[in-house]
Amino acid sequence: MATVVPPDLELFLTGWLRSxxxxxDGLQVGHRTPDGYDGSYPLIVVRDDGGAQSADRVVFDRSVGVNVCGWTRNSPKDCRDLAARVYGLLTGEPDIxxxxxxxxxxxxxVPDGCNGPYPVTEDAPYCRYYMTVEYSAAGIRQS
Structure with missing residues (x-):
């Protein structure tokens, strides 16, 4: 019996952003913030927050949360610029x-599910921006 499962967007998007x-310089892309992260290198963290399955059971709405971190909290320009670039890539950069x-x-x-990037205010030595992106994605058939 075959089933349809949601795609692994974390795995796909981390590799796609890396490429x-x-x-x-020094950019890391992953699915979680490493323990002890101090902002000494730029970091993109992609998290698939799930979503609904279509009535036909082959398409999934997937909400993705993305954090862009690095540099220092008092100098956010580089982090903000990278976050804006990531948002552009994930929501439809015309060439890619x-x-x-x-x-x-x-x-x-899904435009209504795309928001940000927003600065995150927290007590950390580094700067962080957060965004959400929503996709309609084809499920994966498994036997």
Whole structure:
């Protein structure tokens, strides 16, 4: 019996961002903030927050939360610029559409679910911006 499961957007998007942002020195992209992270290198963290499954059971709405961290809290420009760039890439950079990338299950960007990037106020030595992106994504058939 075959089932349809949601795609692993964390895995896909972390690899896709790594391959599309190659000019930021020391950039790390992953699915969680490393223990003891101090902002000494730029970091993008992608988290799939899930979502609903369509009535036909083959398409999934996926909400993705993304944190962009690094540099210092008192000098946010570099972090803000990288966050804006990430947002542009994830929501439809005209030359690099995430839905047409090899291995992508993204069918469409859902504009109402795309927000940010917002500065995060916290007691940390580094700067952080947060954004959400929502996709309609094809499920993966498993036997």
């Amino acid at each position: 599309n942002i190659t000019d930021v 559409l995430v839905g047409f990338a090899e291995g992508s299950s993204v069918c469409a960007v």
